[in-house]
Amino acid sequence: MSKFPKNFLWGGATAANQLEGAYDRDGKGLSVADLMPGGKDRFEILTSENFNWELDDTRIYPNHRGIEHYDRFKEDIALFGEMGFKCYRFSIAWSRIFPQGDELEPNEAGLKFYDQLIDECLKHGIEPVVTISHYEMPLNLVKKYGGWKNRQLINFYERYAEVVLSRYHTKVKYWMTFNEINSASHVPALSQGLVKSNGAKDYKNVAQAWHNQFVASAKAVQFAHALNPELQVGCMIIYGTTYSMDSNPVNEMATIIENQEFNYYCADVQVRGKYPAYTERFLSSKGVNFSDLEIAEGDLALLETNTVDYIGFSYYMSAVIDVTQDTPETVGGNLMGGVRNPFLKQSDWGWQIDPEGLRIAMNNLYNRYNVPLFIVENGLGAHDKVDENGYVADDYRISYLRDHIEAIGRALEDGVDVMGYTPWGCIDLVSASTGEMSKRYGFIYVDLDDEGNGTLNRSKKKSFDWYKQVIATNGEDL
Ligand code: BGP
Numbered sequence: 001m002s003k004f005p006k007n008f009l010w011g012g013a014t015a016a017n018q019l020e021g022a023y024d025r026d027g028k029g030l031s032v033a034d035l036m037p038g039g040k041d042r043f044e045i046l047t048s049e050n051f052n053w054e055l056d057d058t059r060i061y062p063n064h065r066g067i068e069h070y071d072r073f074k075e076d077i078a079l080f081g082e083m084g085f086k087c088y089r090f091s092i093a094w095s096r097i098f099p100q101g102d103e104l105e106p107n108e109a110g111l112k113f114y115d116q117l118i119d120e121c122l123k124h125g126i127e128p129v130v131t132i133s134h135y136e137m138p139l140n141l142v143k144k145y146g147g148w149k150n151r152q153l154i155n156f157y158e159r160y161a162e163v164v165l166s167r168y169h170t171k172v173k174y175w176m177t178f179n180e181i182n183s184a185s186h187v188p189a190l191s192q193g194l195v196k197s198n199g200a201k202d203y204k205n206v207a208q209a210w211h212n213q214f215v216a217s218a219k220a221v222q223f224a225h226a227l228n229p230e231l232q233v234g235c236m237i238i239y240g241t242t243y244s245m246d247s248n249p250v251n252e253m254a255t256i257i258e259n260q261e262f263n264y265y266c267a268d269v270q271v272r273g274k275y276p277a278y279t280e281r282f283l284s285s286k287g288v289n290f291s292d293l294e295i296a297e298g299d300l301a302l303l304e305t306n307t308v309d310y311i312g313f314s315y316y317m318s319a320v321i322d323v324t325q326d327t328p329e330t331v332g333g334n335l336m337g338g339v340r341n342p343f344l345k346q347s348d349w350g351w352q353i354d355p356e357g358l359r360i361a362m363n364n365l366y367n368r369y370n371v372p373l374f375i376v377e378n379g380l381g382a383h384d385k386v387d388e389n390g391y392v393a394d395d396y397r398i399s400y401l402r403d404h405i406e407a408i409g410r411a412l413e414d415g416v417d418v419m420g421y422t423p424w425g426c427i428d429l430v431s432a433s434t435g436e437m438s439k440r441y442g443f444i445y446v447d448l449d450d451e452g453n454g455t456l457n458r459s460k461k462k463s464f465d466w467y468k469q470v471i472a473t474n475g476e477d478l
Helices: 041-047 070-081 108-123 139-143 152-168 180-187 187-193 205-227 247-271 281-285 300-306 356-367 396-412 462-472
Strands: 011-014 087-092 127-133 172-178 232-238 241-244 310-315 318-321 373-377 416-419 445-446 458-460
Touching: 011 070, 011 127, 011 373, 070 108, 070 458, 070 462, 108 127, 108 152, 127 152, 152 205, 172 205, 180 187, 180 205, 180 232, 180 247, 187 205, 187 416, 205 232, 205 247, 232 247, 241 247, 241 356, 247 281, 247 318, 247 356, 310 356, 356 373, 356 396, 396 416, 396 462
Parallel strands: 011 087, 011 416, 087 127, 127 172, 172 232, 232 310, 241 318, 310 373, 373 416
Antiparallel strands: 445 458
């Protein structure tokens, strides 16, 4: 008998800006993602002093083309169907629906695309899981209003969320309001539209942007539940299991603080409905007075009464805290690097591979919040090699995913309630941190390189048949 519940949502995950392409078609406006350059130094550029949301002719913008999913979505969804996906997590591009973000009427052509995408999923028996905002927002909202630090964005997001919820609520049950909302503590450009030149220099703006996003998210929850009580709306956080390097109490306390400020701050507000006890300490350590934030009358009550139904989270790696050494040995990581863990191996990008860390994450999250969990991202970014027969034998990816699925099985035995598992980038797509194609996660190979050469043909990797079997046996045959 499988450990996994009968209705477990096996699937895969993507985001509009990283695969659709067609960045200027059918009335779509420019989005912040369209301004993110390709190359390993993408995050350095986005967090540099002079980045100012202007297109630069000397750079390549891989998100403009993505993997041309906009034109090939039928083929892609059919492949997901062939793997037996029970669900597919994708995001709607805000800039397709409201090209400028502040207009009153949505762009019907943009909605038509998602009408078709959703119907295609349903045709293959795949439950759509929608992220309303995944590292993508109309550029105009950043240029004209200064991004999420401006409270007016709440109204624009509310209008957008209401349009898509109303249009799709009979077809889409599972929603998430913001992808990796806590990622702003490291790269606020991605989800808040904030770079140093428009506010990210001052942490007050990041904290204010979060508050505005919390309110916007709560309004979406409120609207969704009133519209259709069946709808399940989740928050979505990036979770990095964090260990103290040793039993030194100083390291242990630093680890608690890191967990609070990175892993839990946003979820505490969105799941528990109120700012946590450590809020003032956290913000004052960043030079911000909580009482200086603009919090309108009614905001706190709204947050309290419109908490999310589940926690969606991404999990790729764990981190180690050591504040006692001046120059500890460091490694790379998702948004941030960290101290090397001597017990773990690393991916090609230096991310520390830690399946047991996923079980720990699940235990921590479930026992802290007591709401169902949905693992909506996990996976191994790797340099895949196509052999002479055009095949990618990605045994390393299979082994990464197998180990993590086994860890989920152990967490189920720990009593954790998990709704589903959607590995990231189920089809190769543009990387969020490097803007490159060569960091691949997919079960499906896409013939496109970092310079934009390739046929864009899709082909099945070894992991494709493996994952198909995993789903068919409900996680028994790994
Ligand atoms: C998450 C993001 C995704 C994504 C993934 C992998 O943080 O939600 O958008 O791309 O990480 O990261 P990367 O593409 O940088 O390897």
